[in-house]
Amino acid sequence: MTMELTGRAAHRAEITARAEAEMAAMGVDVAFIDRLVETFYGHIVQHPDLGPVFDRRLSGRWPAHMVKMKAFWASVAFKTGAYGGKPVQAHHGVDGMAEGLFLQWLQLFSDTLTEIGATEEAHRWFLTSAERIAKSLVLSLFYNPALDDPRLQKAP
Numbered sequence: 001m002t003m004e005l006t007g008r009a010a011h012r013a014e015i016t017a018r019a020e021a022e023m024a025a026m027g028v029d030v031a032f033i034d035r036l037v038e039t040f041y042g043h044i045v046q047h048p049d050l051g052p053v054f055d056r057r058l059s060g061r062w063p064a065h066m067v068k069m070k071a072f073w074a075s076v077a078f079k080t081g082a083y084g085g086k087p088v089q090a091h092h093g094v095d096g097m098a099e100g101l102f103l104q105w106l107q108l109f110s111d112t113l114t115e116i117g118a119t120e121e122a123h124r125w126f127l128t129s130a131e132r133i134a135k136s137l138v139l140s141l142f143y144n145p146a147l148d149d150p151r152l153q154k155a156p
């Protein structure tokens, strides 16, 4: 049992060390994640469409949200498991949430990556991760099987 636990811990440490090295090669460290999250949400609150949606829900809770989002991105980038939240549930029942807002969110995220001087690899990596998560959130929030008619699918 002890050997098994030691083995699992070593395996996890190896995964984290590899992820950290891969991130470092793209110029990503903890300070980068801090800058990304601080700059991004600084723009979110100023955004005419996204700002009010976040602010209504997070009024009085912004500091905790920032801590959570830094843990979230650190967890995704360094594979630490530091974030143990439930992102899908968190987006249900958000007043003013709309499918079209996700494109604006992604555009702002991309602009922020450019603004903070992310390397090309880091830009691509963070944007691709965000797009994948956004897609799964959109499906969980807005998917309507009644509208999912294969005849309406566009040809690739």
Ligand code: HEM
Pocket (backbone or CB within 6 Å): 050, 053, 054, 057, 058, 065, 068, 069, 072, 084, 085, 086, 087, 090, 091, 094, 097, 098, 101, 102, 105, 129, 130, 131, 133, 134, 137
């Ligand atoms: C239109 C786009 C989006 C809106 C309006 C939105 C809004 C929000 C709001 C209001 C919260 C706070 C929920 C609460 O604590 O009550 C939240 C949490 C969160 N959001 Fe989003 N979000 C959007 C897109 C995304 C995307 C694309 C990602 C990931 C790449 C993301 C990741 C998260 C995470 C990880 C949390 C914390 C969940 C938790 O409590 O553990 N969001 N979001």
